[in-house]
Amino acid sequence: MAPHAEADVGSADGHGHSRNGNGSASSRSGHADLFVVQSPNVTYTDNEIASKYTYRTTSVTQDANGKYVATPKELVYNFKVDRKVPKVGMMLVGWGGNNGTTVTAGILANRRGLVWDTREGSRAANYYGSVIMGSTMKLGTDPISMKEVNIPFHDVLPMVHPNDLVIGGWDISGMNLADAMDRAAVLEPTLKAQVKKDMAQMVPLPSIYYPDFIAANQEDRADNVIPGSKASMAHVEKIRQDIRDFKQRNGLGKVIVQWTANTERYADIIPGVNNTADNLLKAIEQGHEEVSPSTVFAVACILEGAPFINGSPQNTFVPGAIELAERHSAFIGGDDFKSGQTKMKSALVDFLINAGIKLTSIASYNHLGNNDGKNLSSQKQFRSKEISKSNVVDDMVEANSVLYKKGEHPDHTVVIKYLPAVGDNKRALDEYYAEIFLGGHQTISIFNVCEDSLLASPLIIDLVLVTEMMTRIQWKLSDDNEVDGPAEYKGFHSVLSILSYMLKAPLTPPGTPVVNALAKQRGALTNIFRACVGLEPESDMTLEHKLF
Structure with a gap:
């Protein structure tokens, strides 16, 4: 590969499929359903799954005496899921770091079904630690055996397989990924030896470097930077062009960008600078010192229509960035990988x-x-x-x-x-x-x-897979409701709170509550996916075992 190359770790085999370490296949062009939902509320075509879903919740008010009044509510939604799985690119900011090199080597190892020796015996590539690739979801109950039927989470909806991802990215260090993998000192030497040739050909694109936002001890790494030490529209346009070039060069349907680079300091929220979308764009044009590199990447991705996820704890999504994402109906998610x-x-x-x-x-x-x-x-x-x-x-x-x-x-x-x-x-x-x-x-x-990094890398994969899936789901309120709703299908809110399970400080739409409880986060992820195929939320009541 040429300098600043990306890794097409998802190049197809002779049948248009890619294979994981267990020999299972995934296809970019479609999805072989593991199950079908037999219901008048669910229809399948070659292109989409359409479902009608009744969402039940409880509205609580307080009367003059301070007594709570709970009122059950029902809303009927129509969901539409695009079944065609596109060819997807994953671009990482900080590609040459511990997380970037580990996730790249891991996907290469899985695609090639690698096995390597360790002191504890041989090990094979897997996706352990990934909710999407390593966990299951209860589908229902077998009426004869009365046992639960569980299916791989990845098969609930037609999703991208990580083996099919094309990987690229940026880094302030110009080291090729093989040497960067050695520098990270995460993986077994016997595994590194098997992926080293491929990774030696992968070199990150130059990134932006504003010394005030990361520790001074990182300066010796900064040998691969775009000129300029403060925010500028030139930086925004360079990142946008990098995304376009990457997409065109690899024939991609979508590109998802993720910040896996170092933690930045918090940016001050300053009225007139980053509190609105227009102020933020103006601040970038003027090179204001309180615009961080991660915010510049976020703005570039929003304007380019590429979802952007922040895997570090800094306040990348200042109010102006969130407003800009809403204006452009662009997906954003954050903050900070929640791994250990x-x-x-x-x-x-x-x-x-x-x-x-x-x-x-x-x-x-x-x-x-x-x-x-x-x-x-x-x-x-x-x-x-x-x-x-x-x-x-x-x-x-x-x-x-x-x-x-x-x-x-x-x-x-x-x-x-x-x-x-x-x-x-x-x-x-x-x-x-x-x-x-x-x-x-x-x-x-x-x-x-x-x-x-071995805990964080599967989260990087999950965040990309779920985010891409959300780009293919649309919804509207059904005509069956007594309230008016959008007449046309639309996507989810720009702030993807569904990603909360994988993130320490979940970003939520303005004015909505933050949920940190792990079980609730997992339940939201599971039940939104179930709603898209017309299934009720998971219930642990198991009345079928209790009432005779």
Whole structure:
């Protein structure tokens, strides 16, 4: 490949399919259904799945006496899913980093069905850690055996297979991906040897570098940068052109861009600068110092119509960026990959509070030795991470007025230290201190060793697959409703809150609540997919086993 090449890790075999390590096939041109829904509310054509879905919820008001009044509500929606799976490109900002090199090598290994030796025996390529590729969804119950029928999550809707992705991207370091993979020190040497030839031909495109936004200790990497140290429309246009060139060169139907680069400092929200779409565009034109590289990438993607996902904790999506995305009906999602310690925290806190146990303090300590840790050793960049890791319990606390008075909140502290010796094997220590029955206490201590990039890489894949899927789903309110709705089909809101399961600090549409509870996030993802094929939400009532 030429310099600044991309990886067509999804090139087809002789039958127009690509194969994973288990030999299963996926097709870009269509989707072989694993199941069909037999219902008058669901119709199938060669091009689409159309469904009518009744959404049931409860509206709660408060009367003059302070008594709650709960009223069941029903709305009927029409969903339409495009069944044709396009050829998709994934462009990563920070392609030469730990996450970028690991996910690229992983997709190559899966496509080629690689097996390699380790000290613990042979290992084969897989997609463990991916919700979409590694988990299942309950389809229903077999009426004879009364057993649940579960299917791979990937087969609920016609989705892109990660083996088919074409990968490219940008990096401030011009190192080819084989050398960058060695620098990351994440993968086994026996695996690296099998993908090294291909990855040596992959070289990131030059990226933008504004020294004020990342730690000074990253300066020695910045040898592959677009000229200019502040935001400019020239940078926006260069990124847009890179996306267009990548798309055309590889014959792609869609390109999805994801920020996998270093954590930036928080940008100040300044009226007249980044608080509206027009102000933000003007600030970029004027080279304002509070416009970050990630926001410039986001603006370029919004204007180009390429979905953009922020995998780091900084406030990429300033109010002006969100307004711009809404104006252009462009998809955005963020923030910060939720892979290890924070995912455990959001599950455990949800469990404790739902069990009626009053959590009073959380102390989280991390030490890691990869380049992310090096960058986070700078206080301004650490502050971005501290915010994203600290807010994950807020909605769960606010939902329980029995345990917590208004304004009451558990003490919560987060510490991150850079220890080069541990490399990508991050150590996460957490102590949860809780109040229990009759003034007693419970303390839970967790020591979690997270192979950071091996946990984050499947999330990068999930975010791309789900985002692409959302570009092929449209909806409208059915004529069966008593209320007026959009007469024409339209897409989901620009802010893809459905991605929350994979992100620490979920971005939601303005004015809507943030949900951090892991089970609720997974339930939303599952049930939206079910609605698209006309199936009711998953129910754990199992009345068929209880009523005779």
